[in-house]
Amino acid sequence: MATTGDLILEVNNIEVVYAKAIQALRGLSLAVPKGKIVALLGSNGAGKSTVLKAVSALLPMENGLVTEGRISFDGETVEQSAPHKLVRRGLFHVMEGRRIFGDLTVEENLTAATYALTGRSGITPDFDIVYRYFPRLAERRKSIAGYLSGGEQQMLAIGRALVAKPRVILLDEPSLGLAPLLVEEIFGIIARINAEEGVSMLLVEQNASVALSIAHYGYIMETGRIVIDGPTEKLVADRDVQEFYLGLAHKSYRDIKHYKRRKRWLS
Amino acid sequence: MAVEFIDIVETSLAGIGTGSLMALTGVAFVIIYKATKVINLAIGEMLMIGAFVFYGFSAGLALPIWASVPLTLVVAALIGGLIERTMIRPLLKDNPVSVFMVTIGLTSVLIGVVELVWSAEPRRLPEFLPSQPVLLGDAFIPSKTAYSFVIAAAAMAVLITVFAFWRGGIALRATATDRAAASSVGIDVPGVFSFSWMLAAVVAALAGILVGSVGGISSAMGLFGLSVFVVVIVGGLDSILGALIAGLFIGWLEAMVGRFMGGEFKLLATFTILLVVLVVRPYGLFGTHEIERL
Ligand SMILES: Nc1ncnc2c1ncn2[C@@H]1O[C@H](COP(=O)(O)OP(=O)(O)OP(=O)(O)O)[C@@H](O)[C@H]1O
Ligand SMILES: [Mg+2]
Numbered sequence: 001m002a003t004t005g006d007l008i009l010e011v012n013n014i015e016v017v018y019a020k021a022i023q024a025l026r027g028l029s030l031a032v033p034k035g036k037i038v039a040l041l042g043s044n045g046a047g048k049s050t051v052l053k054a055v056s057a058l059l060p061m062e063n064g065l066v067t068e069g070r071i072s073f074d075g076e077t078v079e080q081s082a083p084h085k086l087v088r089r090g091l092f093h094v095m096e097g098r099r100i101f102g103d104l105t106v107e108e109n110l111t112a113a114t115y116a117l118t119g120r121s122g123i124t125p126d127f128d129i130v131y132r133y134f135p136r137l138a139e140r141r142k143s144i145a146g147y148l149s150g151g152e153q154q155m156l157a158i159g160r161a162l163v164a165k166p167r168v169i170l171l172d173e174p175s176l177g178l179a180p181l182l183v184e185e186i187f188g189i190i191a192r193i194n195a196e197e198g199v200s201m202l203l204v205e206q207n208a209s210v211a212l213s214i215a216h217y218g219y220i221m222e223t224g225r226i227v228i229d230g231p232t233e234k235l236v237a238d239r240d241v242q243e244f245y246l247g248l249a250h251k252s253y254r255d256i257k258h259y260k261r262r263k264r265w266l267s
Numbered sequence: 268m269a270v271e272f273i274d275i276v277e278t279s280l281a282g283i284g285t286g287s288l289m290a291l292t293g294v295a296f297v298i299i300y301k302a303t304k305v306i307n308l309a310i311g312e313m314l315m316i317g318a319f320v321f322y323g324f325s326a327g328l329a330l331p332i333w334a335s336v337p338l339t340l341v342v343a344a345l346i347g348g349l350i351e352r353t354m355i356r357p358l359l360k361d362n363p364v365s366v367f368m369v370t371i372g373l374t375s376v377l378i379g380v381v382e383l384v385w386s387a388e389p390r391r392l393p394e395f396l397p398s399q400p401v402l403l404g405d406a407f408i409p410s411k412t413a414y415s416f417v418i419a420a421a422a423m424a425v426l427i428t429v430f431a432f433w434r435g436g437i438a439l440r441a442t443a444t445d446r447a448a449a450s451s452v453g454i455d456v457p458g459v460f461s462f463s464w465m466l467a468a469v470v471a472a473l474a475g476i477l478v479g480s481v482g483g484i485s486s487a488m489g490l491f492g493l494s495v496f497v498v499v500i501v502g503g504l505d506s507i508l509g510a511l512i513a514g515l516f517i518g519w520l521e522a523m524v525g526r527f528m529g530g531e532f533k534l535l536a537t538f539t540i541l542l543v544v545l546v547v548r549p550y551g552l553f554g555t556h557e558i559e560r561l
Contacts, residue, residue, distance in 0.1 A: 104440060
């Protein structure tokens with residue numbers, strides 16, 4: 001693994017509790033090297049979104065609290081206080097379910113994201129970069145965002161991140177509710193953004209195969225902790241990952257027992 | 268009974284004059300509601316404290332008008348910011364009902380402050396609007412009504428232009444739609460909350476100065492807020508345009524009913540309109556509900 005200086009994001013042994021009662025993460029650690037795409041995979045309710053919300057300091061808005069551990073962005077500790085300041089420092093969270101501003105136009109949504117540039121001198125807002133990656137948004141720049149198709153809304157959500165000129169983007173299930181062809185198109189663009197703009201990414205997905213197709217490194221989590229991690233080539237070659245996350249083979253009860261044994265051993 | 272045309276015109280104009288002040292106060296209410304989703308029952312009392320602060324500067328300290336008005340607006344902004352920081356923000360994570368209850372408490376606090384500092388006695392503001400009645404064709408309009416209408420209209424024009432063209436208007440609307448998403452794109456959401464309370468307090472104080480200069484001031488003048496609630500419910504809680512149109516309409520309606528049917532029918536007419544709107548359009552005439560793609 002890379003040394004601390006090469007990491008844009010480092011999560012160390014964090015525990016997260018919602019509403020002072022529900023423990024969502026138990027001693028979770030992960031790291032995102034500069035310029036890389038790291039995938040965070042897992043099934044429903046595993047705690048993937050919680051990891052992202054902890055990193056972007058949005059947890060307190062949902063009555064969640066990081067009770068243990070440390071998160072650092074570019075070497076500095078992330079405080080759970082002011083999410084907008086973190087965005088202005090270059091950490092952008094594209095939230096689950098797109099969360100575009102439905103009654104604003106496409107262009108106004110992008111304008112809202114220019115607040116991320118507050119306090120950063122010498123950067124002028126650039127919407128053309130958004131329209132270059134997503135030409136479809138250019139045609140609809142004056143449309144009310146709430147009436148865009150699901151795919152266009154996802155493009156807009158990523159487009160807002162582009163306006164913010166971040167150093168790391170947290171992407172929460174960009175494939176959610178999209179047709180397979182569109183998923184491939186959007187993931188292709190995500191990979192291009194990473195390669196061309198040099199933005200690091202922490203990519204949360206349930207769709208493991210498409211996520212691993214563009215990621216450099218992957219973590220698989222279950223019920224609040226990491227169970228398997230490794231470089232993508234190693235993960236896709238792993239028999240258990242193939243069976244249980246990429247759905248390449250039939251699952252029999254014996255396999256599941258075997259998997260559970262191995263998981264316990266790994267964690 | 269023959270109703271003279273000129274009488275209708277004069278009554279209408281007077282009603283629209285009062286209506287413009289309801290509209291302006293309604294806009295103050297809407298600004299807070301839009302940004303924070305707080306139903307501020309103390310909007311009438313914020314108007315009142317603005318009027319008294321103006322009284323303090325212009326009569327108490329005998330400052331000239333050109334100094335008293337800006338000073339009043341600055342003090343109002345500070346009061347608005349103070350209310351938000353001390354009473355509203357600590358509760359924003361709680362349910363809306365508790366914040367709503369706090370604004371009820373706020374009405375008593377503001378009335379208490381005014382009665383402590385200035386006593387409960389009604390007072391008159393120093394005359395500062397020209398006293399020549401305005402002649403519109405053959406119709407007379409009392410000067411204070413006419414000038415306060417012009418000032419209220421100008422203030423609303425400024426507000427609407429600013430919200431349409433200034434980036435902060437987008438920040439306000441984004442915060443109104445989705446707080447977490449607004450923070451996630453770099454908007455300072457607590458800052459937007461503070462700002463909206465400060466701006467609303469300024470707008471309410473301006474309305475207070477105008478209402479006070481027409482009808483005098485007293486610690487009970489916050490009752491003006493009652494008509495304003497009808498205005499914002501009819502116009503839509505989150506619609507500035509709605510507050511504007513409903514304000515003018517209800518001001519006009521009350522004047523007409525009061526003049527030609529008798530004062531006792533005013534409330535009846537107002538609340539009939541309120542009921543009809545609530546039944547036909549629960550979100551108000553111009554209020555929004557979420558866009559739903561089917
Ligand atoms: N605001 C909240 N309050 C209470 N519990 C929550 C909250 N958000 C999430 N949880 C709980 O925390 C756990 C992890 O949820 P999280 O949303 O992080 O899962 P996820 O891996 O993103 O799932 P999905 O793939 O369905 O989005 C779940 O058990 C969930 O019920
Ligand atoms: Mg999730």
